[in-house]
């Protein structure tokens with residue numbers, strides 16, 4: 225799973241990235257460096273430690289999320305007199321990278337700090353959200369317009385159903401974007417989805433809005449989220465509040481000091497924990513586990529994915545040779561103390577290819593050699 229961080233300049237994108245990655249990438253002017261920060265972050269999961277003794281495994285292997293810290297867009301807040309289609313604000317290489325992500329995290333500055341000037345002179349979260357949204361809408365429109373004119377030419381020679389369908393879908397998309405709406409606001413039929421999946425449309429990706437507040441605003445965090453309720457009502461969009469600078473400082477402390485500090489600040493969950501929980505919900509992701517003498521391991525699937533898809537994630541051979549999956553909830557397994565006990569108590573279920581994996585399942589895939 226991959227998440228792309230976007231936002232206007234100097235709103236704290238790299239600070240959020242550091243808080244999550246527990247890293248120390250230099251903050252400051254991205255635009256002068258034109259680089260994309262990439263990081264793979266382990267997903268903290270207490271359940272793995274509890275599964276370790278059951279498997280008598282040597283180590284735990286958490287699931288991971290990849291983050292891309294993309295560029296900022298400095299164009300002024302949406303102004304109908306500016307023709308945004310002239311020159312996309314986000315660098316082309318960053319756009320290409322963002323097209324490969326599964327979701328976007330949009331960092332919005334709410335913190336006040338005179339030493340950090342805002343490109344538009346003052347802090348206004350909603351203005352910034354609209355400015356970035358319109359940038360993304362135009363990035364998608366450019367691709368769609370290019371493809372539509374190509375399809376028009378192709379359809380003159382060959383009226384294939386594939387081209388006709390794609391043309392129809394992209395026309396609807398263009399209409400939606402022309403109205404300033406993101407593609408995630410549309411319900412797309414599965415067959416149509418297959419036609420356009422390859423484009424990686426930015427406004428189709430689930431959106432996590434991260435309001436970056438200062439530590440002095442922590443008291444009013446709930447009211448702040450409330451004031452962004454109109455965005456939460458939009459399809460596949462969630463709003464969270466993060467004191468990124470403070471969280472970055474905490475992320476750089478050792479575990480014991482971090483805990484003391486968090487209690488002092490009244491934070492009961494780290495930025496990473498909250499971010500991951502929200503992202504999993506937003507993207508409809510679940511975790512399943514596997515184990516053996518080598519490792520107890522966590523994996524990420526989408527809700528509704530099946531045992532055979534889980535097998536494929538572990539190894540393509542398991543997918544091809546899939547026979548059945550032994551399946552048990554992680555907590556039931558821990559309570560039983562061992563597979564032998566779980567079997568004799570009848571809590572271990574045997575499931576076929578089409579079984580929909582559930583959050584917290586521990587799977588043992590039985591496959592024929594291929």
Ligand SMILES: Nc1nc2c(ncn2[C@@H]2O[C@H](COP(=O)(O)OP(=O)(O)OP(=O)(O)O)[C@@H](O)[C@H]2O)c(=O)[nH]1
Nearest residue numbers: 233234235236237238239251252253254296337469
């Ligand atoms: N006071 C305060 N300052 C912050 C906060 N978050 C970030 N900053 C400061 O804002 C400045 C910009 O932060 P960055 O994380 O580099 O912002 P960015 O969005 O990555 O910036 P660009 O990559 O240049 O677009 C730095 O001086 C940060 O220390 C915050 O929560 N509170």
Ligand SMILES: [Mg+2]
Nearest residue numbers: 237238252254
């Ligand atoms: Mg940055």
